Amino acid sequence: MSTLYNALWKKSKVLVRLSLAFETGLPKPSGPVAVLHPEVGFDIAGLTEALIVQPFFPTNRTWGNQGFACDVSLPTRRFSLAIVCCTRSKQQTADLIAQAAAQADIVVVDGQKTDGIDSHYRSLRKLTTVHGTITKAHGRLFWFAGMNLATLRAADQNFDGFVTKPGVFSAGAVDSASALLAGALPEHLSGDIADFGAGWGYLSSCIMSREAVTKLDLVEADFVSLDCAKKNVSDPRAAFFWADATAWNGSYDAIVMNPPFHTSRKGDPELGRAFIAGAKRCLKTKGSLYLVANRHLPYETALEQCFAKVLELPGNGRFKLFHASRPKRK
Numbered sequence: 001m002s003t004l005y006n007a008l009w010k011k012s013k014v015l016v017r018l019s020l021a022f023e024t025g026l027p028k029p030s031g032p033v034a035v036l037h038p039e040v041g042f043d044i045a046g047l048t049e050a051l052i053v054q055p056f057f058p059t060n061r062t063w064g065n066q067g068f069a070c071d072v073s074l075p076t077r078r079f080s081l082a083i084v085c086c087t088r089s090k091q092q093t094a095d096l097i098a099q100a101a102a103q104a105d106i107v108v109v110d111g112q113k114t115d116g117i118d119s120h121y122r123s124l125r126k127l128t129t130v131h132g133t134i135t136k137a138h139g140r141l142f143w144f145a146g147m148n149l150a151t152l153r154a155a156d157q158n159f160d161g162f163v164t165k166p167g168v169f170s171a172g173a174v175d176s177a178s179a180l181l182a183g184a185l186p187e188h189l190s191g192d193i194a195d196f197g198a199g200w201g202y203l204s205s206c207i208m209s210r211e212a213v214t215k216l217d218l219v220e221a222d223f224v225s226l227d228c229a230k231k232n233v234s235d236p237r238a239a240f241f242w243a244d245a246t247a248w249n250g251s252y253d254a255i256v257m258n259p260p261f262h263t264s265r266k267g268d269p270e271l272g273r274a275f276i277a278g279a280k281r282c283l284k285t286k287g288s289l290y291l292v293a294n295r296h297l298p299y300e301t302a303l304e305q306c307f308a309k310v311l312e313l314p315g316n317g318r319f320k321l322f323h324a325s326r327p328k329r330k
């Protein structure tokens with residue numbers, strides 16, 4: 001995995017709630033175990049045979065490199081134990097809990113207070129008997145017996161002909177920054193293009209209106225988002241890649257991006273800077289980068305270091321827009 005992600009993950013704390021739970025009453029599993037959406041560093045409590053379900057490419061690969069079997073979604077079979085790690089989306093977490101409850105004898109839910117674990121705890125207590133709970137390190141873990149919780153399943157958030165799902169970036173609406181960038185893209189955009197961090201495909205769907213575009217590669221790390229993008233961008237010029245854009249290789253006439261500035265919970269402009277460095281590497285000599293970013297994000301130096309020509313385009317009070325060209329080769 002890239003040194004960038006290793007450095008970012010080193011900052012995350014290893015939490016020990018699962019180990020504590022086994023010491024205080026959570027029965028040891030007698031069969032297969034699945035862990036849904038664990039971040040790197042999640043306390044796996046010695047469950048080395050567990051299946052890791054993780055749709056975020058860099059995290060998935062890191063678990064895989066540690067010897068774990070990995071998947072992007074929960075396969076349809078029975079589990080003795082399923083452990084759900086809260087995501088930042090309440091609806092996505094509820095959906096994962098419902099999936100786990102349908103397929104596992106025991107379900108554990110673990111999360112930080114900032115990710116709404118207490119709200120999941122309260123709603124589960126209304127629906128079933130919670131057999132145990134542990135609060136520690138600004139978070140909570142609780143467990144209950146598997147059951148039908150179909151009412152917690154989350155519906156797709158579709159609008160204006162687009163398909164989106166809970167948990168993806170800007171689910172249910174076009175992101176304002178992306179809308180600004182889409183409006184600033186030149187009409188004459190042509191050749192081979194890449195959308196780095198393509199999400200559910202909004203920017204890409206706008207690019208497909210340019211007839212001179214010969215190919216569009218959507219590079220996205222979140223499998224769920226990419227799956228939506230496949231439904232939203234149905235054009236034979238489009239190709240879809242579940243990958244880390246910061247480590248991507250290609251050769252493009254233009255790259256568009258509204259780069260992420262979070263790894264899971266933590267905000268970090270290093271990620272955006274790595275996207276800019278990735279664009280420099282993947283652009284042809286006369287290639288162009290079109291980028292939108294929140295006003296407070298310090299990308300100017302990275303752009304100047306990577307490109308011979310950097311132009312700030314008219315943005316607005318919240319977002320700034322850049323057109324950078326002539327990638328520096330050294």
Ligand SMILES: C[S@@+](CC[C@H](N)C(=O)[O-])C[C@H]1O[C@@H](n2cnc3c(N)ncnc32)[C@H](O)[C@@H]1O
Pocket residue numbers: 058169170175178196197198199200201202203219220221222225243244245246257258259260261
């Ligand atoms: C700010 S969103 C922009 C999404 C989309 N372009 C749009 O306009 O709606 C950034 C996207 O980058 C994705 N992402 C985060 N880290 C990534 C990485 N290392 N490689 C590729 N995509 C990544 C996120 O999953 C998210 O979909």
